[in-house]
Structure formats: structure tokens, C-alpha cells
Amino acid sequence: MASPSDDRRSADDRRQFLGLLSLPERRYLTDALRTETVGGVLLLVAAAAALLWANLWPHAYEAVLEYTVGPSALHLHLPLEAWAQDGLLTVFFFVAGIELKREFVAGELRTPSAAALPVVAAVCGVLLPAVLFTVINVAAPNGHPAGWAIPTATDIAFALGVLAVVGSHLPSALRAFLLTLAVVDDLIAILIIAVFYSSGIEFWALGASLAGLVLFWFLHRRGVHGWWLYVPLAVAIWALMHESGVHATVAGVAMGLLLRCHREEGEEHSPGEHIEHLVRPLSAGLAVPVFALFAAGVPVSAQILGEVFTRPAPLGIVIGLLVGKSAGIFGGTWLAARFTRATLNPQLTWSDLVALATVAGIGFTVSLLISDLAFPDDHHLAQLCKEAVLVGSLACAVVGSLLLKRRNRHYRELYDEENRDEDGDGVPDVYQRQG
Numbered sequence: 001m002a003s004p005s006d007d008r009r010s011a012d013d014r015r016q017f018l019g020l021l022s023l024p025e026r027r028y029l030t031d032a033l034r035t036e037t038v039g040g041v042l043l044l045v046a047a048a049a050a051l052l053w054a055n056l057w058p059h060a061y062e063a064v065l066e067y068t069v070g071p072s073a074l075h076l077h078l079p080l081e082a083w084a085q086d087g088l089l090t091v092f093f094f095v096a097g098i099e100l101k102r103e104f105v106a107g108e109l110r111t112p113s114a115a116a117l118p119v120v121a122a123v124c125g126v127l128l129p130a131v132l133f134t135v136i137n138v139a140a141p142n143g144h145p146a147g148w149a150i151p152t153a154t155d156i157a158f159a160l161g162v163l164a165v166v167g168s169h170l171p172s173a174l175r176a177f178l179l180t181l182a183v184v185d186d187l188i189a190i191l192i193i194a195v196f197y198s199s200g201i202e203f204w205a206l207g208a209s210l211a212g213l214v215l216f217w218f219l220h221r222r223g224v225h226g227w228w229l230y231v232p233l234a235v236a237i238w239a240l241m242h243e244s245g246v247h248a249t250v251a252g253v254a255m256g257l258l259l260r261c262h263r264e265e266g267e268e269h270s271p272g273e274h275i276e277h278l279v280r281p282l283s284a285g286l287a288v289p290v291f292a293l294f295a296a297g298v299p300v301s302a303q304i305l306g307e308v309f310t311r312p313a314p315l316g317i318v319i320g321l322l323v324g325k326s327a328g329i330f331g332g333t334w335l336a337a338r339f340t341r342a343t344l345n346p347q348l349t350w351s352d353l354v355a356l357a358t359v360a361g362i363g364f365t366v367s368l369l370i371s372d373l374a375f376p377d378d379h380h381l382a383q384l385c386k387e388a389v390l391v392g393s394l395a396c397a398v399v400g401s402l403l404l405k406r407r408n409r410h411y412r413e414l415y416d417e418e419n420r421d422e423d424g425d426g427v428p429d430v431y432q433r434q435g
Contacts, residue, residue: 017117017342018173018353020418023431025107028273029176032099032280033160036179039284040161043364046289047296047390054297061297075243084294085369088287090238090252092365095283096186097256098276099179105262106270108180117336118177122184124332125360126152129324133316140312147313147374149192150385151320151392153366156182157288158393159359166401169408169415173345174356181329181360189366190253197373198246209240209251217258220271247373288365295368298386305391307384314388317367321392322399325361330354347414355403361396363389 021029054061070076070083078086109115129151137143156179163170163178216233234255241251261272269277298304308314330353337344344350371385404411420429 016345017337018171018177018345018348020430021172021176023427025176026172028107029172029179031277033175033179035280035284036157037160037164039281039288040157040159041164042285042289043155043157043292044161046292047364050293050295050297051300051390053293055300058299065294065297074239076239081294084291085372086242086248087238088291089365089369090249091279091283091287092252092291093186093190093249094252094256095276095280096183096190097253098259098261098272098279099183099256100187100253101257101259102261102270102272102276103180103183108176109184113340113342116340117333117342118180119184120336121329121333121357122154122181122188124335125154125181125185125325125329125357126188128328128331129320132324133313133320136316136319137312143312143316144375144381147317147371147385149189149196150367150370150374150389151317151324151363152185152192153189153363153370154182154185154325154360155362155364155366155393156186157284158362158364158397162359162362162397162401163404166404166408169412170404171348171411171414172418174348174352178356178360186366187253189370190250193247193370193373194250197370200245202244205240206244206246209237209244209246212237212240213251213254213258216255220259291365292368295372295386296364296390298383298390300387304384304387308388308391311384313381314384314391317385317388318392318395321361321363321367321389322358322395325363325396326354326358329357329360333357351403352407355400355407358396358403359400361400362393363396364393367393 050061065081066079068077068079070078103109104115109118130148133148133151134145137145137147159178159182160175163175212233216230216237219229219233234251237255238248238251242248256272259272259275261270263270263273308318330350333353334350336342367389368386371382371389375382375385418428418430421427422429
């Protein structure tokens with residue numbers, strides 16, 4: 001007779017990958033993805049506007065980037081470009097921190113078996129682009145290995161913006177996997193920025209910032225409410241982190257991770273979910289598009305595009321995004337599924353994951369940030385790397401779109417099936433059939 005442990009092991013062996021989401025998780029993701037999709041479209045518009053502005057009126061664009069504002073006494077008299085990098089992206093990483101915390105305590109990553117596939121996929125999707133970039137730049141006499149982290153990031157807003165145009169009927173399981181993958185990717189990105197792109201640490205400021213984070217956590221856990229208290233405290237934590245020499249965006253993800261994201265008895269939403277619902281539109285609709293407006297304005301010419309494909313650093317970025325990200329994500333997912341004995345949803349094929357992994361190669365927002373951090377003293381090389389990020393991201397968007405388009409009719413059928421509600425009770429019929 002089989003023991004209970006054998007039964008559990010057998011159930012784990014049959015766990016389905018990219019299967020139907022639970023109804024609460026599906027509703028949460030639908031709301032989150034709707035906001036991110038709108039933000040992705042705004043991001044595309046902002047990037048296009050930045051390119052036009054930088055190429056038609058380059059002096060005006062540079063003048064705006066270099067315009068300084070802020071209190072000098074607090075060492076925050078910064079150019080607008082720096083405010084976009086250190087300030088606006090802190091909001092983006094704050095939301096990413098909440099997403100990550102929620103995924104691990106209440107979402108798709110709350111069990112090791114469910115977390116294995118997206119975590120392994122994200123890690124492999126970071127490692128392979130970094131390896132390819134490093135190999136290309138170490139082998140070349142004029143290579144720049146310091147930029148290894150540039151092609152490692154996935155831009156969920158940009159990716160969802162592309163999906164809004166070409167894959168509006170993509171099944172929710174594929175969209176959820178992309179979002180979960182990007183959340184883990186964001187955590188890896190902020191760790192890379194904190195460890196490899198921080199310098200000249202001021203320990204008094206870092207200690208004060210950490211003390212502020214402890215106070216933030218204590219007040220939150222004690223149930224103290226009031227934006228008038230938390231917003232000034234968050235600004236102080238951010239300013240001290242900025243002063244410390246650790247990249248200021250680390251403060252954002254740290255505060256997001258400190259929020260409580262599990263629901264207690266009688267709660268419809270946890271505090272983390274509530275705050276994320278309030279801040280996500282600000283992040284997706286304002287912070288990230290404005291950052292793109294200040295970061296994506298690079299000169300475009302035949303000569304510059306020629307350098308992108310002939311110099312090792314930008315070439316490594318293009319290859320890292322187009323080949324490294326897609327191969328790393330797909331290969332990591334396939335291996336994780338094989339070793340965890342997860343079975344793929346029979347309504348999907350591994351070619352669907354190839355298409356999704358290619359779209360995940362769009363590495364816009366964080367890749368642009370790391371381009372500046374990797375080469376702070378070489379403006380021309382940083383600009384070439386940004387150009388390469390745009391080229392690589394565009395290539396991933398085009399190739400991924402073509403791969404998704406060929407299965408669009410099948411996706412539409414799956415989408416209609418999982419959203420059909422013939423009795424009009426607000427619950428899709430597929431969930432009622434499964435009890």
C-alpha cells in the first residue's frame with residue numbers, strides 16, 4: 001500500500017506547468033497586468049519621443065537632462081537625468097519589492113515546487129547573457145567586460161506593451177509566468193546594482209538609512225497608519241541611501257519587501273496589496289515613462305549603428321538580449337521542469353515558451369540604467385550601449401511577436417475558453433467545472 005508521502009510525491013510528479021491559475025490569483029494578476037500593459041504602451045510612446053527629441057533637437061534635449069534642481073545643503077542638487085535614475089526608478093523598484101514579497105508569501109512562488117521553474121528561468125536568463133557578453137568582450141582587444149550586467153534585465157512594462165499590440169489574447173498562465181519571471185529578475189537586478197555599482201560607501205549614512213528601514217518596519221508591523229508619516233520617512237530613507245553611495249533604488253525595493261503581503265482574518269486585501277494598488281499606476285504610468293524620456297534619447301545614424309555591430313560592448317548587449325535571454329530562460333525552464341517532473345499544460349507547447357522567452361529579452365528600463373552605471377566616465381560608450389539596448393530590445397520584440405502571431409488563433413481559443421461565463425455570475429465556467 002502506498003504511504004501518504006508516496007501520494008504527495010506522486011502528486012508533485014504530476015504538477016502541471018503553465019496550467020490554469022487559481023481564481024483569486026488570476027483576478028489579482030488581471031488587475032496588475034492591466035496597469036502594466038497601459039504603462040508599457042506609455043513607455044513605448046516615451047521612448048519614441050525621446051529618440052525624436054534627441055535626434056531633431058539634440059542641444060535642447062541635453063540642456064534638459066543637465067538642468068539641475070534640488071537642495072544643495074542635502075547634496076541633492078542633481079540633474080534631471082539623475083533624478084529620473086535615482087528618484088523615479090525608486091518608485092518602480094518599490095513596486096517590484098512588493099510584488100516579490102507577495103509572490104513569495106501568497107502568490108505563485110509560495111511553495112518551492114511552484115517557485116522552482118520561474119526562479120531557475122530568471123537566474124539562467126541573467127547568467128547566460130552575462131556570460132555571452134563577457135566572452136565577447138574578453139576575447140576582443142578593445143572589449144569592456146564591466147558592462148556584463150547590461151543585457152541581464154527583463155522589462156516587464158515594455159514586454160507587456162508589445163503583448164498588448166500582438167498578443168492581446170495570450171492565455172493568463174503565459175502572462176503570469178512572464179510577470180513572475182520579471183519580478184525575480186528585478187530582484188536580481190537590484191542585487192547586481194547594489195553589489196557591483198555602488199562605490200565610496202558612507203557608512204554613517206548607510207547606517208542611518210538602515211535605521212530608518214527598521215523604524216519603517218516597526219511602525220508598519222504595529223499597525224500605524226497615515227501617509228503623512230510614511231511618505232516623509234520613505235523620502236528620508238531614500239535620501240540617506242543616496243548619500244551613502246549605495247544606489248538609491250535599493251531603498252525602494254527594501255521598503256517594498258518590508259510590507260506585509262499576507263492577509264489576516266477579516267482582511268480583503270493585505271497592506272502590501274493595497275499600497276501596490278495605489279502606487280503601481282504612478283510607477284507604470286508616470287515614473288517609468290518619464291525615466292524612458294530622459295534615458296532613451298540617443299543619437300541614431302548609420303555610423304553609430306555600424307559601431308553597435310562592430311564594437312564588442314554593444315554587440316555583446318545585442319547578442320545577450322536576443323540570444324542569451326531567450327536561450328537562458330527557455331533552457332532553464334526546460335531543465336527545471338525535467339528535474340522537478342512538472343508536466344507542460346497539454347494545451348500549450350514548448351514553442352510557446354520559446355516565443356515568451358524571446359519577448360522576455362526586452363531589457364529596456366534597467367538595462368538603460370546599468371549602461372550609465374557601468375561606464376560613468378565614458379559618455380560615448382554609454383550612449384552606444386543604450387543604442388544597443390534599443391536595437392536588442394527591438395529585435396526581441398519583433399522576433400517574439402512573429403513567433404506569437406503564428407499561434408494567435410490557438411491563443412484566442414484558449415483565451416475565450418478560460419473567460420467564458422455563460423451563466424453571467426462573474427465566475428468563468430472553467431472554474432465551476434473544476435469545482
